Every structure is written in structure tokens, then in C-alpha cells.
Amino acid sequence: MSTAKLNPSDCRIAVFEKPDSPLKIQSHAIPEPKEGEVLLKISACTICGSDLHTIAGTRKEKTPTILGHEIIGHVAAMGSDEILDITGTPISTGDRVTWAICMSCGDCSRCETGLPQKCTSVRKYGHEVFDGESGFVGGFAEYILLPRTSAILRIRNNVADEVLCPANCATATVVAACRQVQTINDRDVLIIGGGMLGLTAAAYTKSTGARNITVIEPTEQRRQLCFQFGADKAVTDSSSLDGKYDVILDFSGVSQAIEKCIPHTAIGGSVVLVGSVTPSPGISVDPEFLVRNLVRLVGVHNYHPKDLITAVEFLSLHADNFPFGQLVACSFSLQEINEAVKYALEQKPVRVMVKP
Ligand SMILES: [Zn+2]
Ligand SMILES: [Zn+2]
Numbered sequence: 122m123s124t125a126k127l128n129p130s131d132c133r134i135a136v137f138e139k140p141d142s143p144l145k146i147q148s149h150a151i152p153e154p155k156e157g158e159v160l161l162k163i164s165a166c167t168i169c170g171s172d173l174h175t176i177a178g179t180r181k182e183k184t185p186t187i188l189g190h191e192i193i194g195h196v197a198a199m200g201s202d203e204i205l206d207i208t209g210t211p212i213s214t215g216d217r218v219t220w221a222i223c224m225s226c227g228d229c230s231r232c233e234t235g236l237p238q239k240c241t242s243v244r245k246y247g248h249e250v251f252d253g254e255s256g257f258v259g260g261f262a263e264y265i266l267l268p269r270t271s272a273i274l275r276i277r278n279n280v281a282d283e284v285l286c287p288a289n290c291a292t293a294t295v296v297a298a299c300r301q302v303q304t305i306n307d308r309d310v311l312i313i314g315g316g317m318l319g320l321t322a323a324a325y326t327k328s329t330g331a332r333n334i335t336v337i338e339p340t341e342q343r344r345q346l347c348f349q350f351g352a353d354k355a356v357t358d359s360s361s362l363d364g365k366y367d368v369i370l371d372f373s374g375v376s377q378a379i380e381k382c383i384p385h386t387a388i389g390g391s392v393v394l395v396g397s398v399t400p401s402p403g404i405s406v407d408p409e410f411l412v413r414n415l416v417r418l419v420g421v422h423n424y425h426p427k428d429l430i431t432a433v434e435f436l437s438l439h440a441d442n443f444p445f446g447q448l449v450a451c452s453f454s455l456q457e458i459n460e461a462v463k464y465a466l467e468q469k470p471v472r473v474m475v476k477p
Contacts, residue, residue: 127148128148130150130151131148131149131150131151132148132149132150132151132262132263132264133146133147133148133149133262133263133455133456133477134146134147134148134149134187134251134257134259134261134262134263135147135187135188135261135262135455135458136185136186136187136251137175137176137182137184137185137186137187137188137261138184138185139184140175140176140177140178141176141177141178143459144176144188144261144458144459144462146455146456146458149253149257151264152257152264152266153198153200154198154199154200154266155200155269156200156201156269157200157201157204157268157269157270158199158200158266158267158268158269159196159198159199159200159204159212159218159266159267159271159273160196160197160198160199160200160264160265160266160267161192161194161195161196161197161218161264161265161266161267162194162195162197162263162264162477163192163193163194163260163262163263163264163265163477164193164194164195164217164282164476164477165192165193165282165283165286165452165474165475165476166189166190166191166192166193166260166261166286166474166475166476167191167283167286167287167449167472167473167474167475168189168191168461168462168465168472168473168474168475169189169190169191169247169287169290169291169317169472170316170317171190172188172189172190172247172462173462173465173466175188176188176462176466177466180399182248183248183249183250184250185250185251185252186247186248186249186250186251186256186259187247187251187256187257187258187259187260187261187262188247188248188259188260188261189247189259189260189261189262189475190222190245190246190247190248190259190260190289190290191260191286191287191288191289191290191291191472192219192220192246192247192260192265192286192289193217193218193219193276193282193285193286194217194218194265195215195216195217195218196212196213196214196215196216196218197214197264198214199212199214200269204273206218206273206274206275207221207272207273207274207426207427207429207430208274208275208430210275212273212275216275217275217276217277217278218273218274218275218276219273219274219276219285219288219289219429219433220246220267220271220272220273220274220289220429221238221271221272221274221289221293221424221426221429222245222246222247222289222290222293222423222424223237223238223240223243223244223245223272223423223424224240224243224244224245224246224258224268224270224271225237225238225240225242225243225270225272226240226241226242226270227240227270229241229242235425236425237272237425237426238297238422238423238424238425239422239423243423244258244268246258246259246260246265246289247259247260260475261455261458261475262455262477263455263477272426272429274426274429274430274433276433276437277437279437280436280437280440281440281446282474282476283445283446283448283449283472283474284436284440284445284446285433285436286449286472286474287317287321287445287448287472288429288432288433288436289429289432290317291317291318291321292321292325292432292433292435292436293424293428293429293431293432294318294395294421294423294424294428295318295321295322295325295370295432296325296424296428296429296431296432296435297421297423297424297425297428298322298370298393298395298421299322299325299326299329299368299370299393300428301391301393301417301419301421302368302391302393303391305326305329305330305331305368306329306330306331307330307331307332308331308332308367308368309331309332309333309334309335309364309365309366309367309368309387310322310326310331310333310334310335310366310367310368310369310370311335311336311337311362311366311368311369311370311382311385312326312334312335312336312337312352312369312370312372313336313337313369313370313371313372313373313375313378313379313382313396314336314337314338314371314372314373314374314375314396315336315337315338315340315343315344315346315347315352315355316338316343316372316471317448317471317472318372318395318396319336319338319347319370319372319373320343320346320347320350320448320471321350321445322370322372323336323347323350323351323352324350324351324439324442324443324445325435326351326368326370327350327351327352327443328351328435328438328439328442331351331368333353333354334351334352334353334354335352335353335354335355335356335362335366336352336354336355336356337355337356337357337358337359337362337373337378337382338355338356338357339357339358343471344356344357346448346471349443349444350443350444351443358378359378359381359382359385360381362382362385364385365385365386365387365388365390366385366386366387366390367386367387367389367390367391368390368391368393369382369383369385369386369390369391369392369393370393370395371392371393371394371395371396371397372395372396373396374396374397374398374399374401375396375401376397376401376402376403376404377402377404379392379394379397379404380404380405380406383404383406383410383416383418384407384410386414386416387414388414388415389414389415389416390414390416390417391416391417391418391419392416392417392418392419393419393420393421394418394419394420394421395420395421395422397420398422406418448470448471448472449470449471449472449473449474450464450468450470450471450472450473451464451470451473451474452473452474452475452476453473453474453475453476454475454476454477455475455476455477457475458475461473461474461475
């Protein structure tokens with residue numbers, strides 16, 4: 122690890138090369154933004170479960186890469202005089218911003234039909250090859266270069282980085298999942314998985330007026346956390362479920378759990394699958410059950426930039442009602458990135474933060 126003093130035109134980055142080996146701290150010239158690009162100085166980046174899966178080798182990633190995508194930063198330089206955020210507000214140097222995890226072209230058939238999260242040339246922050254020239258798009262670094270057409274959102278200073286970092290990952294994904302459901306108000310909700318997404322979903326559905334919220338979560342410590350995020354009931358597995366649920370949200374990706382929960386869908390209810398993002402065993406679903414009970418079964422992957430606006434509004438309004446800030450167990454410097462990863466893998470807190 123290099124602790125040598127940096128040239129003022131250089132910055133530090135942590136590069137992931139292969140699983141089960143330390144991230145390499147390197148110095149690199151601070152990139153200059155070209156037309157439409159925005160250079161940000163990173164304030165903080167939380168380590169997501171997907172980062173840990175990549176580092177541990179349970180998830181394949183193109184390498185070398187700069188991991189980290191749950192980032193908050195301040196605008197350091199812009200490649201054009203006028204760049205607008207996704208609400209149409211001009212961005213200026215010094216602004217605090219978050220941005221959608223997907224980079225979309227804005228021109229292809231999917232972008233044009235309202236599915237930019239499935240753009241035919243979609244790329245994702247913290248998931249691209251860094252070759253020294255391009256791919257300066259990860260959060261485990263001092264700076265990040267947002268390509269043209271990034272969906273940037275200006276944010277106020279009223280909410281802490283600890284609360285806002287996951288906005289462009291967990292929170293916006295939860296908003297996208299809940300957008301698939303006709304109404305949450307006065308409905309019974311079942312959430313499978315009590316990690317960052319499940320806890321956020323409990324808080325979000327609570328604040329949207331859910332009548333009753335049950336979370337399935339095998340870890341005792343996380344079950345206790347669920348109650349602080351609006352859950353009325355937290356159970357270890359589906360065997361103790363009684364009754365029916367209008368809304369079932371899966372963030373676990375565990376096929377067996379999904380299969381056992383689907384029969385608990387109420388008439389007219391929705392099942393939204395979010396967690397199944399790696400090849401997993403098939404499930405058996407009785408089509409007659411879906412038909413006779415008017416059940417909607419929907420998949421959600423990534424999210425639309427408008428979900429990020431709702432996510433940040435939700436966190437800004439409810440940062441005091443639910444202890445989101447406390448989900449970040451501790452904070453490390455970028456130099457200590459490997460200690461941060463070790464802590465996250467061994468202690469398994471909901472989030473660990475890296476502050477350059
Ligand atoms: Zn994430
Ligand atoms: Zn596109």
C-alpha cells in the first residue's frame with residue numbers, strides 16, 4: 122500500500138484485480154472531464170453486498186476494476202458549461218450529488234420506451250473495467266468521472282452521507298419494486314430478507330401506510346433491527362407464516378423461500394422478485410393459484426432514474442424516523458480499504474463506509 126505523498130494532480134484509487142487478494146491502492150492522474158462529463162470528489166462510499174461477493178469470488182466481475190457504487194460526491198469540475206440533473210436543475214461546482222447506478226445511452230429502443238435501466242449498452246458504476254484510460258467509475262477512489270448522460274441528482278446537505286450513500290442502490294431499488302404494486306396503503310406486506318434492501322423496504326412500506334409488515338430473516342440480530350424499521354413481525358422462515366399478504370417483496374433471491382411464500386399471496390396481491398440476480402434453482406408455481414387469485418408475479422432489476430428522486434425524498438423525510446445512519450457500523454479511510462473489507466466480511470454489519 123502506498124502512503125507516499127501524492128503529486129497534486131494525482132489521486133488515489135483502490136483497484137480490484139482478482140478474488141481473495143487485497144485491493145491495490147494506486148495513484149492515478151485526476152481525470153479531466155470532457156464534453157458532458159462531470160468530475161466528482163468522493164465524500165463517502167458504502168460497501169455493498171455485491172462488492173463483497175465480487176471480492177470473495179462468489180460473483181464474477183470484469184477486471185481490473187474500481188469497485189464501489191453507493192457513492193456521494195461533490196462536483197469538482199464539469200466538461201460543459203451547463204449540465205442538468207434529472208430534475209432539470211443546473212449542476213454547479215461544489216454541489217453535493219448522488220446518481221443512478223446505471224449509465225444509459227438515452228437513444229436506444231429501450232431508453233426510448235422508458236426502460237433506461239435495461240439500455241442496450243447499459244454500464245454500471247463500480248462494475249466496469251478500469252484500463253487506466255476509461256472506467257474511472259468506481260467509488261473506492263478519491264475521484265470519479267461521470268460519463269455524459271449519467272442520471273445525476275443534486276442533494277441538499279440536510280441528510281448524512283451514512284443515510285444517503287445507499288440511496289442509489291438499495292433505496293432506489295426498493296422504490297422501483299414498490300412501484301410495481303398498485304397500492305401499499307392499508308395492505309399487509311411480507312418482506313423476504315432483512316438486509317439493507319429488506320430493512321429499507323420495511324421503512325418505505327411503513328411510511329407508505331402499510332397495515333402490517335412481516336419480515337422473514339434468519340439472523341436474530343437483523344430480526345431485531347427489523348422492528349426499528351417499521352416491521353410488526355419478524356420470523357425466521359416461512360413455516361411460521363399465517364394468513365395472506367397483499368404485497369410480497371423478495372430481496373433474498375432464495376428460490377426455496379420464494380416458492381414457499383407465493384401461496385401466501387392474497388387475492389389481487391402482487392409478488393415482486395428482486396433478489397434473484399444469480400443463477401438459482403427453478404421454482405414450482407401453480408398457475409391455477411395465480412389465475413384464481415388474480416396474483417401478479419413481477420421481476421424488478423435496476424431502476425428508473427425517477428425512482429432515485431423518490432428514494433432521496435424518502436430518506437430526506439424519514440432520516441429521523443428510522444435509524445438508517447446506524448446501519449453503517451463504522452467508517453474507514455481509502456488507505457484502509459482492505460481492513461474495511463475484512464471487517465465487512467467477518468463482522469457482517471449491514472454497511473461499512475469508506476471515506477477517502
Ligand atoms: Zn449496492
Ligand atoms: Zn439506451
